[in-house]
Amino acid sequence: MASTVISSSSPSTSTALYFQNKATPFSRIASASPSTSFLGATLKSVACKNKGRFVHSKISKGNDVRCSVDSVVPKALLFDCDGVLVDTEKDGHRVSFNDTFTEKELGVTWDVDLYGELLKIGGGKERMTAYFNKVGWPDKAPKSEDERKEFIAGLHKRKTELFMALIEKKLLPLRPGVAKLIDQAFAKGVNVAVCSTSNEKAVSAIVSNLLVPERAEKIQIFAGDVVPRKKPDPAIYLLAASTLGVEPSSCVVVEDSAIGLAAAKAAGMKCIVTKSGYTADEDFLNADAVFDCIGDPPEERFDLAFCGSLLEKQYIS
Incomplete structure (x- = not known):
């Protein structure tokens, strides 16, 4: 058998x-x-x-x-940001994209359902480029490819500024159990990092404002254009493992999306999915475990010991 x-x-x-x-x-x-x-x-x-x-x-x-x-703990605990630390997409990033489009008078609005489809593309700049390539570029957009890259970069810079303002106002809370799991990792000497396709400034704003300085100073951030290929490519997770000096096989990733799961598994890492608002119906068959959130007691779904248990194979024969 x-x-x-x-x-x-x-x-x-x-x-x-x-x-x-x-x-x-x-x-x-x-x-x-x-x-x-x-x-x-x-x-x-x-x-x-x-x-x-x-x-x-x-x-x-x-x-x-x-x-x-359970005596085994991961060498590194790697978190995605959006949808994992904070459920940011619908009422954070989407709103900030739309406010940017309005400011620039582009005549573009991403509704809730459309943005859910666009999230299948990793990275905000890549998301806007793919959208405009499909539906047509705004009249105010330049014609040459190089100028369009600068145009997209400018839109994304402004979008990030608006998003950071939302985070600084603490209008979007941490998801249940995030702080608990990070504290458990620190107590056991486990490396903690955030690995995201989002802009580095936006990710840093979430970490510093919502995880308090005492935690934030211990967390390494790998985000934005730090790698040339974004999720589902494994590059960002492999960079994190290399920088932290740990083997990918000793890392546990917490993700919320199918593209993030694909990136983690392609990197040779264990991956726990905590579903978020936009990802609840995605295919997570390759995940090592799937939950609705991390959870705080008495509604805790899993802890650091469970993460460590994924690194040990348990068999029926």
């Missing part, structure tokens, strides 16, 4: 199981009962606690479940 990888959600929520074998991709069995039968083995429990610490289950022969203290 093919080996099957099993990971579990935090014991504080209903159990979610993710299976993989050679014949099938990851699939999710949601809200599994305490005793679930799969491939002839009975999973009596997939998670438990030991003296306040989360531990993960190891399935052994004989249909029993053995729990052991």
